[in-house]
Amino acid sequence: MTPCSGWGRVNPRPVHTHVARDGQALAALAQLPHGLIARGLGRSYGDSAVADHVVAMQGLDWLQSWDPTTGVLACAAGLSLDALLAFVVPQGWFLPVTPGSRFVTVGGAVASDVHGKNHHLHGTLGQHVLALDMCLGNGERVTASPTAHADLFAATCGGMGLTGIIESVRLQLQPVASSQMQVTQHRAPHLEALLEAFAVHAHATYSVAWLDAWSPAPRLGRGVLMVGEHAATGPLQWRAPRTWTVPFDMPPALLGAPLLRAFNAWTYARARPGAGVQDLIPYFYPLDALAQWNRLYGRRGFYQYQFVVPPEGAAAVLRRVLQAIQEARVPPLLAVLKAFGPANAHPLSFPMAGYTLALDFAASEAALALMNTLDDWVHNAGGRVYLTKDARLSARHFRQGYPQWEAFEAVRAKYHAVGRFASHQSRRLGLA
Numbered sequence: 001m002t003p004c005s006g007w008g009r010v011n012p013r014p015v016h017t018h019v020a021r022d023g024q025a026l027a028a029l030a031q032l033p034h035g036l037i038a039r040g041l042g043r044s045y046g047d048s049a050v051a052d053h054v055v056a057m058q059g060l061d062w063l064q065s066w067d068p069t070t071g072v073l074a075c076a077a078g079l080s081l082d083a084l085l086a087f088v089v090p091q092g093w094f095l096p097v098t099p100g101s102r103f104v105t106v107g108g109a110v111a112s113d114v115h116g117k118n119h120h121l122h123g124t125l126g127q128h129v130l131a132l133d134m135c136l137g138n139g140e141r142v143t144a145s146p147t148a149h150a151d152l153f154a155a156t157c158g159g160m161g162l163t164g165i166i167e168s169v170r171l172q173l174q175p176v177a178s179s180q181m182q183v184t185q186h187r188a189p190h191l192e193a194l195l196e197a198f199a200v201h202a203h204a205t206y207s208v209a210w211l212d213a214w215s216p217a218p219r220l221g222r223g224v225l226m227v228g229e230h231a232a233t234g235p236l237q238w239r240a241p242r243t244w245t246v247p248f249d250m251p252p253a254l255l256g257a258p259l260l261r262a263f264n265a266w267t268y269a270r271a272r273p274g275a276g277v278q279d280l281i282p283y284f285y286p287l288d289a290l291a292q293w294n295r296l297y298g299r300r301g302f303y304q305y306q307f308v309v310p311p312e313g314a315a316a317v318l319r320r321v322l323q324a325i326q327e328a329r330v331p332p333l334l335a336v337l338k339a340f341g342p343a344n345a346h347p348l349s350f351p352m353a354g355y356t357l358a359l360d361f362a363a364s365e366a367a368l369a370l371m372n373t374l375d376d377w378v379h380n381a382g383g384r385v386y387l388t389k390d391a392r393l394s395a396r397h398f399r400q401g402y403p404q405w406e407a408f409e410a411v412r413a414k415y416h417a418v419g420r421f422a423s424h425q426s427r428r429l430g431l432a
């Protein structure tokens with residue numbers, strides 16, 4: 001057994017890792033009496049891919065079929081988005097929805113029902129999945145889709161590996177004319193102006209804002225909105241840029257309030273309003289340029305707290321959250337704001353209409369206390385916390401935020417998942 005944690009590196013626990021090379025081996029593992037959880041590239045931040053027994057999916061990484069005329073691709077679930085994109089981008093295709101890291105597996109992305117900067121228009125990745133081949137807890141292998149085993153399909157998209165093991169995924173990609181992006185930046189001097197900028201640019205295909213969570217009123221919540229469109233002309237190439245690696249655990253004091261204040265002021269000042277052209281990789285995956293950036297937070301690791309709140313009252317909740325962060329003197333190194341469109345029918349899918357803020361906090365008692373307070377505000381406002389980023393949510397808040405959890409449990413019982421697929425997270429959240 002070796003110690004294992006999520007990307008945030010808090011609370012590593014001993015894990016026995018099983019390796020499967022094909023569907024039959026997966027089916028055998030799925031029936032082991034002690035139960036297990038699938039693990040992709042471990043980019044979920046907390047303990048959703050951590051259990052006493054995990055099955056490593058990375059080895060199942062092949063392409064199964066590809067139709068360059070329709071953009072329908074099928075692959076084994078352990079294929080990384082990076083490998084998938086390196087194959088399809090030069091042929092003029094891209095993911096319909098992508099998270100902010102390409103070093104995640106296709107199966108892991110479906111299990112988290114990931115969203116991108118285009119959720120307000122295109123929903124989650126699961127909404128573009130045509131079918132999933134799955135391995136159930138009784139060893140049976142089934143195909144689930146929006147029309148076949150539709151309840152299993154919906155529960156699996158966002159189901160955090162708790163309904164069964166995704167063996168392979170059939171996905172509809174989107175055509176692109178170029179591997180470049182047309183990007184425009186808009187500076188907003190405070191939170192209200194930033195939310196207004198989102199509303200004004202609601203028609204843009206991609207939008208995301210960097211937010212200065214450390215500047216006090218009257219600049220509270222100032223930020224830079226970046227909107228993007230696929231360029232209509234230009235090269236079609238997949239060129240991985242040079243990456244740097246954080247060589248060791250940084251001393252946590254390095255990322256204290258003075259440095260963050262200076263960094264945020266510099267980031268805001270250097271954001272030149274206006275348009276430019278950027279390659280796909282730096283636009284969609286800026287953090288991937290720094291390998292092992294999770295070491296920046298030191299040996300104790302960090303938490304990402306990502307929540308969504310409905311549009312009515314969102315400004316008040318966001319303002320209160322930013323004030324609480326500053327009062328508690330718990331500086332987040334990163335704060336990213338996005339606008340969401342409507343929720344889908346997947347019972348544990350995170351997005352719902354409103355605004356989502358993601359905050360990175362170095363692990364500390366003060367950060368934990370702050371997040372416990374924020375949980376109450378978020379859930380009282382009708383919002384919820386993203387499970388793939390979570391390492392500490394309570395069962396009470398989970399049930400409040402995901403009211404369809406009982407329907408989810410019923411699907412798990414129907415498809416033999418109970419007692420077979422569980423993670424440290426699912427146990428903490430009170431799931432069977």
Ligand SMILES: Cc1cc2nc3c(=O)[nH]c(=O)nc-3n(C[C@H](O)[C@H](O)[C@H](O)COP(=O)(O)OP(=O)(O)OC[C@H]3O[C@@H](n4cnc5c(N)ncnc54)[C@H](O)[C@@H]3O)c2cc1C
Nearest residue numbers: 040041042043044099100104105107108114115160161166
């Ligand atoms: C820098 C960075 C940026 C990110 N940006 C975004 C973003 O913009 N939007 C967003 O939505 N997410 C984002 N994420 C989160 C990330 O996309 C998800 O956590 C994703 O699930 C990670 O995939 P993985 O292969 O690493 O899965 P893991 O972390 O290994 O597992 C995540 C979950 O998927 C389950 N799982 C994995 N493989 C399978 C399988 N084959 N069958 C069944 N279940 C499986 C696991 O059991 C676990 O519950 C980001 C993460 C990072 C590190």
